[in-house]
Amino acid sequence: MQGFRGCHNPVVSGGMVKHRSDSSAPRMLDRPRRRDIALTAGLCILVLAVLALAGEVSPGVFFAGAAATAALAFVYYLTALSAAEPAKRIGETARVRDVDGEACETMLDRLPIPVLMIGAGGRIERANPAARAFLGLGAERGLLSTVLRQPRVLEAVSAALRGEKGAVVEYSTMAPLESHVRAFVEPIRLSTPGPMPFRAMLVLADDTSSKRAERMRADFLANASHELRTPLASLAGFIETLSGPARDDPEAQERFLEIMRVQTERMRRLIDDLLSLSRVEMNEHLPPAGEVDLNAVIRDVREALAPVLGPRDISLELRPEEEAAIVVGDRDQIYEVVENLVENAAKYSADGASICLCVHYGHTRDAAEHLPERIDPESGRLTLSAPALDSDARYGVVRVRDSGQGIERRFLPRLSERFFRVDGQKSGPTSGTGLGLAIVKHIVSRHRGGFTVESAPGKGSVFSVFFPVSRKARVSPPSSSAAQEASTQPVAH
Amino acid sequence: MTTPIRAPHIVKAFSEELERLAADVAAMGGLAESLVSDALEAAATRDGDLAAEVMARDVQVDDMQRDIEKKIIRLLALRQPIAQDLRVCIAALKIVADLERVGDLAKSIARRVPTLNESDPTPFAASVDRMGKLVLGHLHQVLDAYATGQARQAVGVWERDDDVDEHYNALFRELIGAMTEDPAMIGPGAHLLFIAKNLERIGDHATNIAEVVHYLVTGREIASERPRGPRPEAP
Numbered sequence: 001m002q003g004f005r006g007c008h009n010p011v012v013s014g015g016m017v018k019h020r021s022d023s024s025a026p027r028m029l030d031r032p033r034r035r036d037i038a039l040t041a042g043l044c045i046l047v048l049a050v051l052a053l054a055g056e057v058s059p060g061v062f063f064a065g066a067a068a069t070a071a072l073a074f075v076y077y078l079t080a081l082s083a084a085e086p087a088k089r090i091g092e093t094a095r096v097r098d099v100d101g102e103a104c105e106t107m108l109d110r111l112p113i114p115v116l117m118i119g120a121g122g123r124i125e126r127a128n129p130a131a132r133a134f135l136g137l138g139a140e141r142g143l144l145s146t147v148l149r150q151p152r153v154l155e156a157v158s159a160a161l162r163g164e165k166g167a168v169v170e171y172s173t174m175a176p177l178e179s180h181v182r183a184f185v186e187p188i189r190l191s192t193p194g195p196m197p198f199r200a201m202l203v204l205a206d207d208t209s210s211k212r213a214e215r216m217r218a219d220f221l222a223n224a225s226h227e228l229r230t231p232l233a234s235l236a237g238f239i240e241t242l243s244g245p246a247r248d249d250p251e252a253q254e255r256f257l258e259i260m261r262v263q264t265e266r267m268r269r270l271i272d273d274l275l276s277l278s279r280v281e282m283n284e285h286l287p288p289a290g291e292v293d294l295n296a297v298i299r300d301v302r303e304a305l306a307p308v309l310g311p312r313d314i315s316l317e318l319r320p321e322e323e324a325a326i327v328v329g330d331r332d333q334i335y336e337v338v339e340n341l342v343e344n345a346a347k348y349s350a351d352g353a354s355i356c357l358c359v360h361y362g363h364t365r366d367a368a369e370h371l372p373e374r375i376d377p378e379s380g381r382l383t384l385s386a387p388a389l390d391s392d393a394r395y396g397v398v399r400v401r402d403s404g405q406g407i408e409r410r411f412l413p414r415l416s417e418r419f420f421r422v423d424g425q426k427s428g429p430t431s432g433t434g435l436g437l438a439i440v441k442h443i444v445s446r447h448r449g450g451f452t453v454e455s456a457p458g459k460g461s462v463f464s465v466f467f468p469v470s471r472k473a474r475v476s477p478p479s480s481s482a483a484q485e486a487s488t489q490p491v492a493h
Numbered sequence: 494m495t496t497p498i499r500a501p502h503i504v505k506a507f508s509e510e511l512e513r514l515a516a517d518v519a520a521m522g523g524l525a526e527s528l529v530s531d532a533l534e535a536a537a538t539r540d541g542d543l544a545a546e547v548m549a550r551d552v553q554v555d556d557m558q559r560d561i562e563k564k565i566i567r568l569l570a571l572r573q574p575i576a577q578d579l580r581v582c583i584a585a586l587k588i589v590a591d592l593e594r595v596g597d598l599a600k601s602i603a604r605r606v607p608t609l610n611e612s613d614p615t616p617f618a619a620s621v622d623r624m625g626k627l628v629l630g631h632l633h634q635v636l637d638a639y640a641t642g643q644a645r646q647a648v649g650v651w652e653r654d655d656d657v658d659e660h661y662n663a664l665f666r667e668l669i670g671a672m673t674e675d676p677a678m679i680g681p682g683a684h685l686l687f688i689a690k691n692l693e694r695i696g697d698h699a700t701n702i703a704e705v706v707h708y709l710v711t712g713r714e715i716a717s718e719r720p721r722g723p724r725p726e727a728p
Contacts, residue, residue: 122516136641143516146640149523151553174530175630365649382659389634389649410663417619 041073114204117188118144118157120196134204144202153183153202160187160200170207176388177445179285180211208285220278227270227419227433231263266433273435277418280333280442287448288330291470294359294396295320297331301338301357308343312351316342319358327396327467333443334467340436341400341463347432348404348461360397361469368395368466369452375401376456380409384416385441385451387468395449395466403460412453416441440465507572511581514564515640518585518592521557522636525592528554528599529632529695533625535606536688537618544606547599554596558589577712584709588639591698591705595632598691598698605684612681617668621688624660628692631657631699639706647706648715650699657696664689 045066052062108115114131116124122144127137135147145154156167166186173179184203191197238256246252302316309316327334338357345355360368370381387393407415407422414420419434444451447467455461528547535543565582568574574582631650638647665686672682707715 121513143512145516145520145523149519149526149636149640151520151524151527154520154523171527172530173633174533175626175633366652380659383653383656386630386653389638389646391643391645391649409659410666413623413660413663414620417623 037073037076041069044069116144116202116204118161118200118202120161122154122157122161125199131204134206150183153185156183156185157200157202160185161196161198163187163189163198172211176386177285178208178212180207181205182207209282212282212285216278216281220274223418224271224274227274228267231267231270235260235263270433270435273433273439276336277435277439277442280439280446284442284446286446288328288333288446290328290330291326292329292331292334292467294325294327294334294361294398294467297335297338298357298359298398300335301342304339305342305346309346312346314346314349314351315354317354317356319356321359321361321396323361325359325361325396326470327447327449328470329447329449329467333446337440337443337465338398338400340440341398341465344432344436345400345402345404345461345463348406349402350404353403356399356401358399358401360399362394363397363466364391365389365393365395365450368397368464369450370454370464371399371462375454375462376459379454379456379459380407380412381452381454382412382415383450383452384413384437385445385449387448387450394469396469397464397466399462399464401460401462406457406459406461407453407455408457409455412455415453416451507574507578510564510568510572511574511578514561514568514585515581517557517561517564518588519636519640521554521561521589521592522632522639524550524554524557525595525599526629526632526636528596529602529625530629532599532602532606533622533629535603536609536625537622539606539610539614541607541610544603547603551596551600554593558593561585561589580709580712584705587705588702591701595695595698598695602688602691605688609681609684612677615671615678615681615685617664617671617682617685620660620664620667621685621692624657624664624689624692627660628657628696628699631696632702635699635702635706639702639709642706642710644707644710647703647710651703651707651715654696654700657693661689661693 048057048062048065048069051057052059057065108128111128112130114134115128116131117126119125124137124141124144124147127135131137137147144157148154150169150171152169153171156169160166164187166184169183169185171181171183182205184201184205186201186203188199188201189197190199238260242253242256246256298318298320302318305316342355342357349355365387369383369386374381411420411422416437418438421432421434441451444465444467449465449467452464453461454464528550531543531550532547534540535547565586568582572578631653635647635650638644638650668678668682668686668689671678704715707713
């Protein structure tokens with residue numbers, strides 16, 4: 001019994017690649033066993049001696065018993081020696097392989113591609129850090145189907161666990177964030193004994209960029225050709241008129257040329273916005289890394305828009321947060337968001353109106369989404385874009401409030417749609433391209449932030465955008481080392 | 494089962510069974526989710542083949558429900574779970590019922606795709622798609638909350654169901670408007686209305702699941718009344 005247990009242990013530990021065996025390891029395992037045998041035999045003989053001295057057993061029985069025990073111990077000792085031999089050899093080979101194994105381990109850890117090994121029953125046996133980050137795995141060895149609910153991947157994995165051929169499976173999730181992933185599933189046969197020799201290797205490749213690029217190109221062409229046709233058609237009409245009936249009418253020429261100038265200006269803006277939109281959309285799945293102070297952004301926006309708002313006598317009231325409102329983001333993009341929202345508010349406001357720009361900091365998601373009180377009991381509220389729910393996240397908020405004409409409730413869901421303009425905003429030199437809010441939405445979604453609207457016809461609208469607070473800022477009174485640690489952490493996912 | 498000392502392997506087998514049950518429910522959730530997402534994609538891209546595939550795959554969801562229910566009944570009969578363990582079983586039982594309905598609703602969306610393909614594309618496809626993404630996001634997050642046991646995230650989804658209602662309401666009005674203006678819109682419009690209604694129902698099932706997740710984690714019902722968005726049927 002002893003010998004059996006003893007010879008089993010080293011084999012198992014030697015078989016595991018992870019086991020770090022220095023040269024003393026096999027002997028260390030061997031020693032207590034030999035000592036056990038000696039001890040047991042010694043005790044036996046001692047008991048027999050005591051019994052013999054007490055006169056319970058005759059000296060003949062004592063000698064026979066002692067001899068038998070000694071012989072038994074010797075036989076066990078021999079078995080132990082021979083059983084320890086193969087274990088030693090495995091220990092040595094494992095040591096050689098360990099150098100390789102360690103290198104492989106390090107490579108796997110550094111690999112930016114998620115790699116997992118799935119064991120019997122769909123349990124995750126190993127996952128490299130990239131996989132842990134990608135699937136949001138904790139430290140525990142969970143079941144794959146709880147973290148990756150894709151039915152076709154799960155099917156392929158269980159097929160691989162049965163030893164069937166590997167497969168490449170593509171899957172995509174559309175919400176809350178779009179992603180396209182290709183999953184490579186491959187069976188691995190391990191040499192461990194047991195009824196389940198197969199493991200499944202699962203490698204996940206993020207395909208979102210290329211899929212997006214593909215679709216973006218098609219979308220861009222479709223959008224551009226559709227929206228540019230209208231101004232082009234009118235230009236063509238005017239050129240025809242100018243070269244025909246209006247050839248000798250300087251007054252008409254003057255008027256037509258002015259209209260043509262407005263139309264070309266509109267086309268230029270449209271193309272600018274379309275380019276900007278597709279740039280933003282292309283990078284939407286790559287979260288930004290910089291830091292931005294929202295207070296500075298609203299000040300910059302006021303300065304930049306002063307020449308536009310001044311002539312219309314629209315005042316821009318700023319209510320910055322007292323402390324710095326640092327959020328994770330790309331400064332230019334957040335600036336673009338706020339600028340778009342203010343321009344939008346100005347467009348729907350009468351001359352001489354006032355627009356309020358305020359910043360809040362450290363709000364929870366619920367507080368960030370809407371004002372604590374409705375601007376009107378009948379107002380409609382809608383979240384146009386939202387990050388994944390996370391009760392620990394804190395946000396920096398910018399609200400743009402106007403007291404313009406407001407938006408009817410039924411139009412709210414369509415606000416961030418491309419080329420959507422609320423009726424009556426279709427034409428005129430100041431008319432928008434219908435892309436402003438779409439750009440806002442995509443930028444916000446790239447920042448893992450949110451974008452909401454509240455509006456009541458006749459009362460005005462409030463547009464809110466919120467961006468995640470940087471983790472560094474979240475560490476309250478930071479000791480220098482804590483701050484450093486926080487800065488090395490990956491930013492909000 | 495009243496023996497004071499339970500042999501460790503029995504407990505281990507039991508907790509493994511419970512873990513596997515939760516994993517099965519999550520996998521079924523993934524299946525239901527993929528049905529909804531494929532049905533929406535079929536509607537958006539006017540893909541009749543994908544729609545047919547969705548209709549065929551709904552059987553899998555039904556099978557899984559039956560399978561999981563059998564497992565739960567077996568668990569209840571053999572292990573007689575109490576407290577948290579009992580809640581895990583009951584929650585799974587309720588969630589699979591909701592997921593089965595979600596599968597049916599996805600199938601019903603897919604069934605309308607071939608008919609919609611017979612008429613010209615409408616400008617409302619984008620609105621339906623947007624509403625679909627929202628509902629899909631809710632379903633995804635609530636299933637995430639189930640897998641990770643985060644009751645607050647589930648409550649977050651539950652509170653935001655009025656966004657779905659707001660979308661539904663807006664779409665309803667838009668479609669009614671378009672149908673009164675142009676009789677040619679009546680055919681596709683009616684089907685789009687049903688699709689929107691189905692999506693709204695899927696959103697409701699997601700909130701049901703959110704309630705169950707909250708119960709599973711905390712042992713209590715969500716206290717307040719669910720926020721309700723506007724209802725187009727009752728102006």
